[in-house]
Amino acid sequence: RTRIVAIANQKGGVGKTTTAINLSTALADTGLRVLVVDLDPQGNASTGLGIPAASRNQTSFELMAGEEDLASLVLPTSIDRLSVIASTTDLASADLEFFGREKRSFLLRDSLRRPALADLAFDLVLIDCPPSLNLLTVNAMVAADAVLVPLQAEFFALEGLSQLMLTIREVRRTANPKLRIDGVVLTMVDTRNNLAQQVETDARETLGDLVFSTVIPRNVRISEAPSHAMPVLRYDRTSRGSEAYRRLASEYLSRIGHI
């Protein structure tokens, strides 16, 4: 069975998209068949995986709406075994468009389970969420088996964590009883400054084993890669950023057992 993971955190700029792009690439490199669903109207994951604007006619908006031939939404990338369902700014109107639908929180869950997608036999689906706890993020959490939480090593990012945990608990109570947390991954950690070390200590004290031992360092090659429309694992394979995401992929696999 396909494992569906929502990469979520309502705090902005914490590394959700960067983790979706690079963790999916690292996992595909281990031999798994991976699908990234870009559920953010900004479309950053689509850009970072090299999907030009002209190829985004059929997107995650159509996936939510459930109308189309779903298999045609799946686009190949330059990475073996890695595909993507792209997004455009059309998705920004999802809250209003789908407001009246009775099962509006289950739209994504139902679409991802339809035979057209199930038959593509992905091992893993990673959903890149927008920076809010709106209908899109709720749909991702209802559809998912688990949530992966990127946590920037900053004070404001730590402040928002309790709200995120409350939302996960609420979704588990009302719509998706099996939703678990695959873990919290510290991002943009600048080992030279005290604040990052303090946030790391705080996070490990409050969240314990939920926090991956792999930490993603701040690394300029990671932020350069999107302008070359590729993951850092292709832009600069030996960079500290690439090494960290490869380590995260292997720690992730050993945490969740087989897929």
Place this chain on the structure above:
Amino acid sequence: RTRIVAIANQKGGVGKTTTAINLSTALADTGLRVLVVDLDPQGNASTGLGIPAASRNQTSFELMAGEEDLASLVLPTSIDRLSVIASTTDLASADLEFFGREKRSFLLRDSLRRPALADLAFDLVLIDCPPSLNLLTVNAMVAADAVLVPLQAEFFALEGLSQLMLTIREVRRTANPKLRIDGVVLTMVDTRNNLAQQVETDARETLGDLVFSTVIPRNVRISEAPSHAMPVLRYDRTSRGSEAYRRLASEYLSRIGHI
């Protein structure tokens, strides 16, 4: 007359809250009476200005709803001439709560113009927006005289700019004809790396004079200040971050003329 400015950018983590907190402090330090409206359910501006959770009974949610005695929403801060209307996660349900209201895009505009607030005679109101182009950000743009856009010196941040400009144009066309752009301020600029310089060059080429000449450098003292519940201009007055925000304040005042 009070000048109302929305600090907006749907890209997450670009420095909206940091700019709201520190620019408002620097402007208050020049002698102006300033109000910060925290319109983000994350409540980071409220935290960064020292408002404890226990004091957030009356918030910007009530401001949007327009019910309460508006003057009671205004809280003092430790900074002379600087007040704040705080926020809590209640605001996250604004999209759904106010969906059915006929003039849902004008709720904030109408509240800010009521005599109870107008009589407080602020020179400037700065609205900290959430990382999306939802009802809250649209309300801020409809209420505002101008938008101030923080732009992180990163590729993904540049990608989102055209969408933000389209939204501003749309609000100007449909609801607020006088809405202008006070400027774009480059944030978290790491002068040691090429990417930041490339983004700055790109931004100045495409946006010209809209881009402030003052640039906010990446400065760890800025990110440490919120954990001490104060602006960097109080946490470390001589830091490069404080100097940059003082320069931004004086450039801002010379750009918009008198207030």
